Amino acid sequence: MITERRLWQALILAGLALFFLNAKGIISISSLSLPWRCPFKLLTGLPCPGCGMTHAAKSFLQGNFCDAFSTNPLIFLFVGLVFMLAFLPDKALFFLQRKGFWKVILLLVLIWWLTRLILRI
Template sequence: MTTGNATDVRRARALLVPAGVALAAGAAVAFVGAVDPNVPGHYPTCPFLLLTGLYCPGCGGLRAVYALAHGDPVTAFGLNPFLVAMVPLLAFLWGRWTLRSWRGGPFDGRAVRPVYVWAFLVSMILFWIVRNIPIGEFLAP
């Protein structure tokens, strides 16, 4: 085996995990796109909504994914703007991870800085709170 061939094999193996994640995400989107969450009985009710009567950050997420899978980003944004806003970010992070894997970089916690993780968590919690108070009713699904 030549050195170039060994590098190609190593790179191909390094891409297996990012490709598997993309395949799993694609399969999940395809499933939600095929099984309409707007039809009662296809999916369980959100446990947080059921117990508290309040919307969680994910409420409307399945219907938003369904709308995105059917090419309707406006409806998706109306159902869960936080999720829709995260799609480009997740695509960027996945692309960065894939490129890092291709180049032989390590898969470690330094791929995303802690400040970004904290910013995401704070944003999600703020979204969660605001969508449940009168001023943020427009954020409710």
């Protein structure tokens, strides 16, 4: 039976494999796209805090970290959390169970969203 930790590790290894295969030109992840659009943006015309996360993930996997950051800097927070869950699950759970941790995450998301709205990024 596959444990949750092994599943996270397999997902990270798959992401790293995509990164290296793309870097070697064997595959191209730049042509991948999702079949849906952000419902928040469709309803309001404004980007949600997660808008651009797919593009940021593609850029991250291609090794274009500057583009990933400029598209949506929250990708680094997401990748960090995934790595912690996969390789340091006890420490990750320690942080995830703290209210203060979620307050910091929420504050970072709100700061990014307000910056994006004010600067029209």
